Amino acid sequence: MGSLREGRRAVIVACLLEMKALEKVMPELPEVETLCRQLQQVLSGRTIRGLAVHDLRLGQVASPAGKRVLGVSRRGKGLEFALTGGHSLCLHLRMTGRLLWRSSRLPPLPHTRFTLFFGTDQCICIDPRRFATLSLKEAPAGEAPPMPDPLRGLETSRLREIARKRHLPVKSFLMDQKIIAGIGNIYACEILHRSAIDPLRGVCSLSIEEWTEVSTAAKAVLTRAVECRGTTVSDWRDLFGQPGTFQNELAAYAREGHPCRRCGGIIHRRPLAGRGTWFCPSCQR
Ligand SMILES: [Zn+2]
Structure with a gap:
């Protein structure tokens, strides 16, 4: 009985470890956009x-x-x-x-x-x-109404309107695929660092000026990440099997204990909804 329980525990630990590893590999918007552009070229x-x-x-x-x-x-x-x-x-x-x-x-x-x-x-x-x-x-591509796309620019007044009624951290809001498609853990950390906003802050408290900052940061971070063909912190590869290079430019994600590139403070890591969240408490408010 004891060994059966231990066996089950080993399986659960193995699954958790696998999920932890996979946390880093899920393709986000820049990785899918990279594939899209490369497919367009060859196909x-x-x-x-x-x-x-x-x-x-x-x-x-x-x-x-x-x-x-x-x-x-x-x-x-x-x-x-x-x-x-x-x-x-x-x-x-x-x-x-x-x-x-x-x-x-x-x-x-x-x-x-x-x-x-x-x-x-x-x-x-x-x-x-x-x-x-x-x-x-059977329908041609592009028939459905377009989704809010942070690479093309977000409508800040609409975002603020939705956010005002929500009580969750701003990072979780950015990662909600029903509201904005394509932002996962890596880019949510990077966008909020760039906009100098604390990822744990309640999303309903952001002003319209701060939403403008978030929208501008999202476009800048994601555009640069596409230029770098994505972020390879684990096994992401592009259509031709090549790693991306945006991991060399990360300002917050997975930089726990390193100095903040903006203010020199130390990057911290906090768990949020089961995921690591990296930010600078000195300059992100
Ligand atoms: Zn800082």
């Missing part, structure tokens, strides 16, 4: 020759074979491939999904969930936790 005008689904958990996905890719766009953290015939292929990478562009002659890789074939090239989705979703829709 535009090319015809899909076939789709192989290797994981039944993806369900029945109608084959897009024979359709040409007209363009690739991002909607929040989702990717939409506009195809000929008024169809679109919608992909969401969720927690651990990755895309890799490679030669069709190479042997399969572990955790591959589906492969899109383009003649001698292929685009594969690797996804160890198997949460990514793929579907072929």
